[in-house]
Amino acid sequence: MEITASHPLALPVGVTLDRYIMHRQTAFPYATGELSQLLRDIALAGKIIHREVNRAGLIDLTGGMGVQNVQGESQQKLDMIANIRFSRALKNGGEACAIISEEDEDIIFTGNNNGKYVVAIDPLDGSSNIDVNVSIGTIFSIYRRVTAIGTEPSLADFLQGGRRQVAAGYILYGSSTIMVYTTGHSANGFTYDASLGEFILSHPDIHSPADGQTYSCNDGNLASYEDGIREYLTSCRQKEYTARYIGSLVADFHRNLLKGGIYLYPPTQKSPTGKLRLLYEAFPLAFLAEKAGCLATSGHQAILDIKPTSLHQRTPLFIGAPVMVENLMGFLR
């Protein structure tokens, strides 16, 4: 059989996430493999969520639970399932001593007090899109604990500040499923090949465009944005920029990361301190964004410089191409 250049067999399968993580680990002589294992645990839970999301309509996983989560938002069945899947994967994996999740008010102790890491996670972001087959995602952030190994972890482990993250990323369940993460060096994306059951390196060393012409915000909130934001949005329209708002932070962020653009969730009358959560939405995306050459600000300071004071703290978020973020800052007083 002749294998031409366009024949599927001519294309290498590529580097799997496992192999990539192992390879990266050997680059750090004192790495013990625990963080690598933690990332693999997250990827495994991501594969399970990929499966649940894909068959949600078939096995009655869409719709609400009829209850609200700690944020006062109605909890969807898939929100709850994703929360259980991730908590279980992290507990069974043994590397994380504690977790905080959008879905739980308090710290979840895994019982692994010898674990070196804590994880902040939004198991399924963009819940309002679940029932209508629109992209949703998981966002995660990992810290090395500051409390002594062997003791019970505490709030202090989670309130270290964004610059102390050791790894952060997201899994986007979209037209394909992709995991993008950084351990503080480069940002890399791995597309899930369901037929192999593997995440394959598809977006190595992501460098986001410095500028863009896409802005993403909920235009319906315009009346309650501060003047500077309204003026900035007017300038975007005058320049005939493109408006794109999926309403799933991960999906909007991912598009802008690859193509260049800005995502805005300013304070509104309903959410005067912003809607998005600092620890498991803004921090991880800001950490990843900076590694890919983007900027992330609350309008007053870099997101990663915000001193966290509580687990479910909210923040305004302006994140994306550096030229666009700096331009927006010029409109804020």
Ligand code: FDP
């Ligand atoms: P959701 O409430 O659907 O979970 O994280 C919150 C979030 O989604 C983001 O993913 C999304 O960008 C934003 O809220 C959408 O909020 P609005 O509906 O207020 O625009």
